[in-house]
Amino acid sequence: MTNEFDVEIIERDDRSALFVVRGLTPAFANGIRRAMVADVPTFSIDTVRFVENSSVMFDEMIGLRLGLVPLTTPLDDFEVGETVTLALDVEGPATAYSGDIETSVPEVVPADENIPIIELKENQRLEFEADAVLESGKVHAKQQGGVAVGYRHLQRIEVVGDAPEFDEQEPNILRGVIETEDGELVVTDEFDNDLTQRYPGKEVEVVDVPDTFVFDVETDGSFTVDELVLRAIESIDARAAELEEKVSV
Amino acid sequence: MMIPVRCFTCGTVVGEHWEEFKARAKEGDEDPAEVLDELGVNRHCCRRMMVSHTDLVDVVSPYQ
Numbered sequence: 001m002t003n004e005f006d007v008e009i010i011e012r013d014d015r016s017a018l019f020v021v022r023g024l025t026p027a028f029a030n031g032i033r034r035a036m037v038a039d040v041p042t043f044s045i046d047t048v049r050f051v052e053n054s055s056v057m058f059d060e061m062i063g064l065r066l067g068l069v070p071l072t073t074p075l076d077d078f079e080v081g082e083t084v085t086l087a088l089d090v091e092g093p094a095t096a097y098s099g100d101i102e103t104s105v106p107e108v109v110p111a112d113e114n115i116p117i118i119e120l121k122e123n124q125r126l127e128f129e130a131d132a133v134l135e136s137g138k139v140h141a142k143q144q145g146g147v148a149v150g151y152r153h154l155q156r157i158e159v160v161g162d163a164p165e166f167d168e169q170e171p172n173i174l175r176g177v178i179e180t181e182d183g184e185l186v187v188t189d190e191f192d193n194d195l196t197q198r199y200p201g202k203e204v205e206v207v208d209v210p211d212t213f214v215f216d217v218e219t220d221g222s223f224t225v226d227e228l229v230l231r232a233i234e235s236i237d238a239r240a241a242e243l244e245e246k247v248s249v
Numbered sequence: 250m251m252i253p254v255r256c257f258t259c260g261t262v263v264g265e266h267w268e269e270f271k272a273r274a275k276e277g278d279e280d281p282a283e284v285l286d287e288l289g290v291n292r293h294c295c296r297r298m299m300v301s302h303t304d305l306v307d308v309v310s311p312y313q
Contacts, residue, residue, distance in 0.1 A: 068254035
């Protein structure tokens, strides 16, 4: 495959992005999606040593909640399999938040600080020490950096004529991004996802643009979307290189 | 018992918005739909996590 990819970014935030890629096969688009979900590693709490837990929840339930708390992950500084130690000590009456977790490495901290772990009443206490491990989403869903990663064909709208004059127009719902006849890319939110709002009184035809995909990517806060997408591509690249090397021997 | 940390369906972190949602929509008198829109909880899978949740810590705590 030597064809050029053409990437156009429609919306871009720290944690979410919408972009159009041209020149992809459906298989490769899915490969990118899967790499984003399963191949980009993130830190996640994996082992918890409870010192005291007199809360209303069992150790295991708190362990599950801790595993789901996203931790910021500087991928340049750590290898897969490395661990970071975290600790928490909260005494009731109070609520233990993810922001109360202290870490041994200042770069690895909870990405969101307001997640309630457990509400503690009078005389209840939660104290533990935990190990967060850097692993890929293949190992456990809690290690996935990409959340709600999806793609769809870019759809092109062609006006084919006028709608019958006295017919009531039914809503024609599309989501994501569409391409107009002039090649302009329009986010469907602009016309409330309903084509009849943009082309009132017109009959339109919707066709998929071949080899062009709209990606909708979100991260859990472990890193930025840019990092997630680039790391995913890198991992595909590394695997392709490995395959080439193995096959050529 | 406690609000789940993430949405069961899509995995978005919803726990961080719970206390604000509770204060404004459950105990306050704002429209829950508007509060969720403002908080950026857009998908209906995440919205149901917030709308259908009940805190039960107060109910179970006497039985420890």
